Amino acid sequence: MILLETLCPVLEFPIPIIHMNRLKSLVMEAAATVTRRLIPGRPSIPLLILAILGWSSYPLFSQQGHDSVPSAAASEPAVQKAGGGKHLFILSGQSNMVGLDPNITFTPNVTEALGKDAVIIVKDAHGGQSIRSWCKSNLEDPPPTAGRIPKVRGELYGRLMTKVNDAIKGEVVQTITFVWMQGESDLNNTAYVAYLKELLSQLQHDLNFKDINFVLGRISDSGLDNPKKPGLVQAIRKAQVEFAESYPRCAWVDTDDLNDREQDGKILNDLHYTPEGYRILGERFADKAVALITGKTKAP
Numbered sequence: 001m002i003l004l005e006t007l008c009p010v011l012e013f014p015i016p017i018i019h020m021n022r023l024k025s026l027v028m029e030a031a032a033t034v035t036r037r038l039i040p041g042r043p044s045i046p047l048l049i050l051a052i053l054g055w056s057s058y059p060l061f062s063q064q065g066h067d068s069v070p071s072a073a074a075s076e077p078a079v080q081k082a083g084g085g086k087h088l089f090i091l092s093g094q095s096n097m098v099g100l101d102p103n104i105t106f107t108p109n110v111t112e113a114l115g116k117d118a119v120i121i122v123k124d125a126h127g128g129q130s131i132r133s134w135c136k137s138n139l140e141d142p143p144p145t146a147g148r149i150p151k152v153r154g155e156l157y158g159r160l161m162t163k164v165n166d167a168i169k170g171e172v173v174q175t176i177t178f179v180w181m182q183g184e185s186d187l188n189n190t191a192y193v194a195y196l197k198e199l200l201s202q203l204q205h206d207l208n209f210k211d212i213n214f215v216l217g218r219i220s221d222s223g224l225d226n227p228k229k230p231g232l233v234q235a236i237r238k239a240q241v242e243f244a245e246s247y248p249r250c251a252w253v254d255t256d257d258l259n260d261r262e263q264d265g266k267i268l269n270d271l272h273y274t275p276e277g278y279r280i281l282g283e284r285f286a287d288k289a290v291a292l293i294t295g296k297t298k299a300p
Contacts, residue, residue, distance in 0.1 A: 085174035087293060088120045088167075090203075092134070092160050093182035095127035096217070096255075096273055096281075100181065105282030113290040122167045124160040130185045131195045134160070139191040139198060147188040157199075161206060176209050177289045181217035181281075183240060184271060187232035192239040200247070213292040214250040215285055216240055220259045222269045251288040255281065 089110065091097060100106070102121055110119050126133070130148035133156040138144075150156075178200070186192055196216075204210055218240045223233045244252035258277030259270045273281060291297050 085172035086118055086120050087114050088164075088173050088176045089122070089179060089289060090160070090164055090176070091121065091123040091125065091179045091181075091285075092156075093125050093180050093217070094129045094185055095125075095271075096184070096219075096278075097123070097125035097179075097181035098127050099272060100125075100278050100281055100285075102282060105279050106286045109283060109286035110290060113286075114293070120167050120171065120173075122160075122164050124156070124163050125181075126156055128185055129156060129182070130189065131182060131192065131199065132186075132189075133157070134202075135195050135198045136202065137198060139194040140189070141191075144188065148185045154202075157202060164207075173209070175211075175213065175293050176203075176207060177213040177215060177292065178203055179215045179217075179285050179289065183219040183236045184222075186236055187229055189236070192236055193243050196240070196243040211249060213289065214244075214247060215288045215292070216244050216250060216252045217255055217281065217285070218244075218252050220255040220269065220271075220273070222259055222271045224269070249292060251292055253281070253284045253288055 087110070089106075091100070091102060091106075102123055107119075107121055110121075128148070130150065132138075132144075132148065132153060133150040134154060136154035136157065138153065180196075180199075183192070186195075189195070200212065200214060203212055218237050219233065221233075223229050226233070241252055244250045255273070255277075256269075258273040258281055260267050260277075261270050261274055262268070287297075
């Protein structure tokens, strides 16, 4: 049988991104061209039939009839949105995302709800990092001169997307959910909401997928009453809730009870969560993510 990769060099068009609604005509044109060049004077009907019969099984295209979607760069795999595809979960953020092991509660919960073979989970997190390390542009005016300012804007985003593109290569993706646990390193950030919007926009553009679900962990109450940080922790918490409530496909998770540890008979609101806190955080992230995907809230 004549495959599309055999026909493409003759027509000299690239194979990675071809829309489904033009594929049939392209295959017919390609088959006719090959016939004229390789079998001059011979009928082209058998060759055309073989080509048309083979086009629907070609692995670059969804079997549900949706267009394949180009990624941000030609070297990156295309995300194909189709019913029956897999559910992609992207986990990122700073130290409290580093401390979350998805295998303990997050992965078991989403696989139980959606199917073991129906999920793809990618995690890339780095402690002590500002959201500026994930966003490609400066959104603060004037630009910051203190705090966590990366030398290269968006450097960690590039690392994350490399992992994501490797994980989805050759896969058909039905939904994308971004899970974000970050903010403690942005207490001096005056444009945190704008950066969250920018981060979402980058994902939508680079994955060519508009309806991305966003699950956001609101930073805890650690340092909330610290006189050295008057109002700074609360400002980030407020910004996170503001963003979550402004984007219909977003849900936020409370973490105020996950960082409590006892010391000398007193309860301290630590910056990082307890082992039990991380276990619960994974459950809460999974519950919110599944609810956004299915439209159903888990029963208490």
